[in-house]
Amino acid sequence: MKNWMWVLLILVGSVMVYFFWPNEDRLPAMKSVEPFEMETMEGSTYDSENNKIKLVAFFYTNCPDICPLTFVDLKQLQKQLKDKDKFGSEVEFVTITLDPEFDTTERLVRYAEAFDVDSTGWKVVRTNLDYTNEIATDFQMNFKKEDNFITHGTKMFLVDNDHKIRAIYDMANPEEKVDLNQILDDLDYLLQ
Template structure:
C-alpha cells in the first residue's frame, strides 16, 4: 500500500515533465551557422564585440549610411520588429553592421539610425573595422555579400535579417527589405529566448 502511495505522485510528476517537454517549440530547419568574432565601435562610441553577444538572442543585418536603395527601408522594417519584440516582452538585441566602415563614423550611424526611429536601448549600429574585414565577415559568418568596388560610393550587400541564438549561431535568415515575415521572426525569436 505504501509503495502505491509513493508511485502515484511519482507517476503524476513524470507525466507532467513529459507534457511540459512536449510543449517546447523547436525552430523549423535551423541553419546552425557558427559565426566568428568581429570587434568595432557603436553609434555611441562604445566598444563592441560579437563574442560579448553570447548568451543573448539577437538579430543582425548589414547597412551603410549613404545607401540610396535598401538600407533606409530595411532599417525601418527592423524598427517594426524592435517594437514587436518589446510588445511581446521578448528579450533580444539588434546589431546593424556598417558595410562602409571607412565612411560611416559612429556619429553618422547615430544620425542615420535616429532618422529611421531606431531605439538604442537594445540596438547597436557598428563600425570601426576595415572594409576587408567586414566583407570577409559578412561572407564567412553570414553567407551574404558585402562588396565596395574600388572608387565606388555605393556598397553591394545582402538585405537579409539574421536571427542568432545564445550560442552565437545563425539559426534563421529572412527577407529584410520587402515582404518581411514579421510574425515568423517574432515567433522564432520567442522560441530561442525560451531556450
C-alpha cells in the same frame, strides 16, 4: 482479430509520436559564426558574446532602397519586442555598416536617429574595412563597393546565444516588407 488490433495500435501510436514528439528541427543550426567586437555609434565597444539572441543585418547609410526600407521594418519590430519586454534584455538587433570609411560614428548617429533606433537593444556598429570583410565572410554575406554604391547581399540572420545561425530572412525591398511575423515567431521559439 488480434493481429488487426496490434496493427491499429501501432498505427495510432506512430501517428501520436509523429505529432506530439518535440520537434527539434524547427530552427536547426545552420552554421556557427565567430563572436566579434565592434565600435558602436556612441563610440563604445560592442561585444557579441553577451548571451543574447541577435538579428544581424548589414547595411550602409548611402543605400538608396533596401537598407532604409529594412530599418523602417526593424523600427516596427523594435516596438513589438519592447511591448513583450524582450528588447535589449534577451533580443537585440546588430546592424553592421559595410562602408566604415564613410559611415563615421557621427553619420551613424544621424542615420539611427532618423529611424528612432533605441540603442539599448539596437546596436549600430562599425569597424575597419578588413574586419568588416572578415565578419561578412563569416556570415557568407558578399558585398562590393564601386564609387559610392555598394552591392550587397540582402539577407538578415537570426543568431542564437551560442552564435549559431538559426534562420535567414530577406531584407525589405520596394515590393515586399520584412516578414516581421515570421521573425517574431522564430524569436518566441528560441526564447522558450
